[in-house]
Amino acid sequence: MGQAGRELQSGFILQHKNYKESSLILDVLTSDNGIIPILAKGVRNKHSRWAGVLLPFSRLDLCWSGKGDLKTLVHVEFSEKYPLQGMALYCGFYVNELTSCFLHPYDSHPEIFRLYQHCLEQLQHNQQIEQILRAFELKLMELSGYGLQLDCDGQGFPIKPDNKYYYQVNQGLICDEQGNLSGKMLLALQQQKSLSEKYQAEAKQLLRLVIDHHLQGKKLKSRSVLANIIRYL
DSSP: OOGGGOOOEEEEEEEEEEETTTEEEEEEEETTTEEEEEEETTTTSTTOTTTTTOOTTEEEEEEEEOSSSSEEEEEEEEEEEOOOOTHHHHHHHHHHHHHHHHOOBTOOOHHHHHHHHHHHHHHTTTOSHHHHHHHHHHHHHHHTTOOOOOSBOTTSOBOOTTOEEEEETTTEEEEOTTOSEEHHHHHHHHTTOOOOHHHHHHHHHHHHHHHHHHHTTOOOHHHHHHHHHHHHO
């Protein structure tokens, strides 16, 4: 139980924006209620007791009040930090933005909360980042109702490892000897097996196409930042 008998709920801050002179509006992924917009009053003041607590990539225990869509933060406690460094840090912001795009406010998905937390646990080790991101993207789409069929093509025929395929929006995978996707890669991705560098590039191309279709033209700011960083490495 939280302050004054209020029940605390676990949450992660996905995004925030300034509000008036000293407050923040937080988009918080909660364990039981999905993404909730929460007003944190006065937390940008240097003397705020919560200023050093409301940080990304930290599991928090929060409680809030209010009857409208925008809730007001009542209490927050630090629970656990997932320290992300280097490329993993920028990938963490991409994961945050993508999660925000695929979930609607107050749409409860405890399994996505667990998926997100597991992704942070993996990213903090800063290894096999591409593999981690592809697995997260696939599972996020599946859990939010946009699952991608990888073990059979658009006509229902099983994917064959020696065949080539390409992906057609609204039709699925199509077998074509000129395709840019290997059957071996598709099956390995579906089975969450380790991907070679070549297959990682194929998987990234496929999932970007599918994600862009579902985003319906919305541009991801974090993706642009990542592209610029990679360009200058």
